[in-house]
Amino acid sequence: MVMIKVAVLGAGGDVGQALSLQLRLSPFVDELALYDRTKAAGVAVDLSHIPAKQVIKGYKSIDDGLAKILTDADIVVITAGPSILSFAAFKTRNDLLESSAVMIGPLIESCAKICPKTIIMIVSNPVNALVPFAAERLRKHNTFDARRLFGVTTLDVVRAETFLAEKLVTVSELEAGMEVNVIGGHSAETMVPLFSLVNVAEKLSSEQVDELTHHTQIGGIEVLLAKDRKGGATSSTAYATFRMVERVCRAMKGEKGMQECTFVYMPGIEGGNEIAESIGLNFFAVPVEFAPHGAGMVINPIKGMSEKEEAMVEQSAKQLLKDIKLGSELGKAFGIDLLKSAPEQC
Known part of the structure; x- marks a missing residue:
């Protein structure tokens, strides 16, 4: 055990x-x-x-x-x-x-x-x-x-899923296996929620997708303003982190199919080279399926994106290039x- x-x-x-x-x-x-x-x-x-x-x-x-x-x-x-x-x-x-x-x-x-x-x-x-x-x-x-x-x-994903659920007639549609991949980076100008690829995308108008995307990107600012700039997103950050930690734990204990979007060095993970070469970056937030040793494989999220999302990925990559260079x-x-x-x- x-x-x-x-x-x-x-x-x-x-x-x-x-x-x-x-x-x-x-x-x-x-x-x-x-x-x-x-x-x-x-x-x-x-x-x-x-x-x-x-x-x-x-x-x-x-x-x-x-x-x-x-x-x-x-x-x-x-x-x-x-x-x-x-x-x-x-x-x-x-x-x-x-x-x-x-x-x-x-x-x-x-x-x-x-x-x-x-x-x-x-x-x-x-x-x-x-x-x-x-x-x-x-x-x-x-x-x-x-x-x-x-x-x-994961907080970006949690927000995207929560805001999407609010647009649906019943929350059961969200529970039916629909998760929102949020790729790119962890800032308003670098995150790219892929609402066009969710199971209920056909129920969303282009205006609703734009609204959901913007809401997800400014979620942190919304919390900051609601707290009169005296606090940030602490409870939701803790919940989102817990969700990821628990999924990794479950994979370590042998459970299959555990995955989450996370910011990783893609060339070092199975399936990551193709995406790294496509966007011209080594670090990127992508859906990862976990294994007992950590990241098992990257699940390619960029196939089938809308034109708007493709443009957002290009803009995200420009800013991420600067962020990654600073950190490195x-x-x-x-x-x-x-x-x-x-x-x-x-």
């Missing part, structure tokens, strides 16, 4: 705590290990009062706590990152990237040294750049495996100077 240990890094944050609660209740997680620099131990004790057979532990000391959390971890989920309240201070994408990289860089380094074969899921933003950044850090330690590094973009270059240059400026919390 496969036993799975999931480690959440940044478990004291809003997303981390909400995610940890859902993972505590999952029958597919056998051990839950929580880490951040302030609250993880308290979160673990709190969750331990919820009845479950699963082992749960939490640590906050980076000196020995992180090593205990990562040892024998099968899946590492990184939710650590700058607070949404600090986003206004970032004038450019590079500012946000560097701040996030300073926080997750040491975590990636620790994964490479302590659990080199773990599956790493990056929730922290900007995903489009942080995944290439992480890939470069793992390459430095000769531990990069494209099948085991994911950028979590920072990953190659990342060193002791940035580590010294790491914040006291994650």
